[in-house]
Amino acid sequence: MxxxxxxxxxxxxxxxxxxxxxxxxxxxxxxxxxxxxxxxxxxxxxxxxxxxxxxxxxxxxxxxxxxxxxxxxxxxxxxxxxxxxxxxxxxxFPSDSSEKLDKIWSTLLFPVAESMEKREYSGIARTLEELGKQHPDLKVYSSMDDSNVYIALQDGKASKYIVLPRYPATMGVWNHA
Missing domain, CATH: 3.30.300.30 (ANL, C-terminal domain)
Known part of the structure; x- marks a missing residue:
């Protein structure tokens, strides 16, 4: 065959x-x-x-x-x-950012990073509230769910969206328990 x-x-x-x-x-x-x-x-x-x-x-x-x-x-x-x-x-969330929004976000990096590191997420809200008072033409939104912190900065047609991952607190194990 x-x-x-x-x-x-x-x-x-x-x-x-x-x-x-x-x-x-x-x-x-x-x-x-x-x-x-x-x-x-x-x-x-x-x-x-x-x-x-x-x-x-x-x-x-x-x-x-x-x-x-x-x-x-x-x-x-x-x-x-x-x-x-x-x-x-x-x-x-793709951003249509501007130089102004990028500059504003760069001033927020340290306080936001500190709040994330300490897991004090209310510090982010306070920082953004202060930012809104300093820049009245800027719209600032923040929200949170069980896995992320969401930040939105809007200035006219420009917008910047930031998603920061949350890491839940972990229980430590004591070696003398």
Whole structure:
């Protein structure tokens, strides 16, 4: 019995195209498109781009002015649980920053970092409140959930979004217990 190489190669190529095409179709229609529809209906989201990989779901959000970042993320986690499943959700907020906002943020780095290090998150709110008094034309928002601290600085059309990860306090073990 002699194998005919041309029909075998054509059959293998067709099988690969069907398998990969089917996987791409499933990924696009059953996973990414429903997630995009869901994210774009969340209150405060202007537009979004999502990417679903094996272990992560990455969502890049462009927010409307005055949107609560923590609320948006929690809504996506809750309403998108069926699509996200046990994957890790990574949310990013691209900024349309200006030189003025970057300079203001650089003055906040030390007090914010100190508050994060000490896990005194109310210090961030106080620092941002003082910043709002110093710059009345600047809109400053902060919010927090169980895993991140969200900070938004807005000056006219320019905006800067910062997401700072929270690390829960850990219990120490005493060696003399």
């Amino acid at each position: 002699q194998i005919k190489w041309l029909p075998t190669a054509i059959t293998a190529a067709v099988a690969v195209v069907l398998l990969l095409g089917g996987w791409f179709f499933y990924q696009n229609v059953a996973v990414e498109r429903p997630l995009d529809k869901l994210v774009n209906t969340v209150d405060g989201v202007a537009s979004s781009v999502s990417t679903v990989n094996g272990q992560t779901v990455a969502v890049e959000l462009k927010l409307k002015p005055d949107a609560d970042m923590a609320s948006v993320v929690q809504t996506i986690k809750k309403q998108g649980a069926s699509v996200i499943g046990n994957r890790e959700l990574k949310v990013s």
